[in-house]
Amino acid sequence: MLTRIDHIGIACFDLDATVEFYRATYGFEVFHTEVNEEQGVREAMLRINGTDDGGASWIQLLEPTREDSTVAKWLAKNGEGVHHIAFGTDDVDGAAETIGGRGVRVLYDEPRRGSMGSRITFLHPKDCHGVLTELVTSATSAPEGESGGH
């Protein structure tokens, strides 16, 4: 059902400075950046490795774009650090339904748009031993029927 650690989401105050830290310290380069207005974040994706399900594992750096975003509120309370973890699946809808049926609160009624065209949902951290947990289907790993392919 969940086939990889897709990414670790890290909240930061200054995206450019944090991107530079990861580049200068570890040699990790930015693969992609985008603004997600719905989530209220500006983000950078650093590709760390490929995974044996055909996907990849990433560090996702997140800077809030507005004070009322969940990441801004989280930063004000916690300071910089790991904001969430994400497991990859080829069927985020099915995984959310299965996990929801096991008593874990799923935060969205339907998956929403995540990084790089992915579809994501979140599980309530209080139901996951304190860990805000995301489920993600990347744009390239959606089931054939859903991707509109042949």
Place this chain on the structure above:
Amino acid sequence: MLTRIDHIGIACFDLDATVEFYRATYGFEVFHTEVNEEQGVREAMLRINGTDDGGASWIQLLEPTREDSTVAKWLAKNGEGVHHIAFGTDDVDGAAETIGGRGVRVLYDEPRRGSMGSRITFLHPKDCHGVLTELVTSATSAPEGESGGH
């Protein structure tokens, strides 16, 4: 230098209950358990996926074994959640030296024993934008000269 997300270390109050949560909710099974007296933790390793450097990515669940362990103190302050992240390398000594030379405090003078015979060190979270960051060379990916094998 760093070639994979090796693991996400998650601190919990009750290892058995947390292991059962990850099994019942996601289907992740325990690959290995051990007690690390030096770190003051009892831990379970859940293998999530293989990585394209020949290693794997894991969820590491950590329960403190004594009140004066760093994980116990962290839990008392923060509650359950993500305690650290770890990047895999085939040369933890060299990586620590390189990264230390770039101005990041390395917490151990020499790498210590981690899960499953690995060698690990940590970077100071205040030097890493709030993220306690581990570097790890697994027992099977050490350079030939160090593993003594061929």
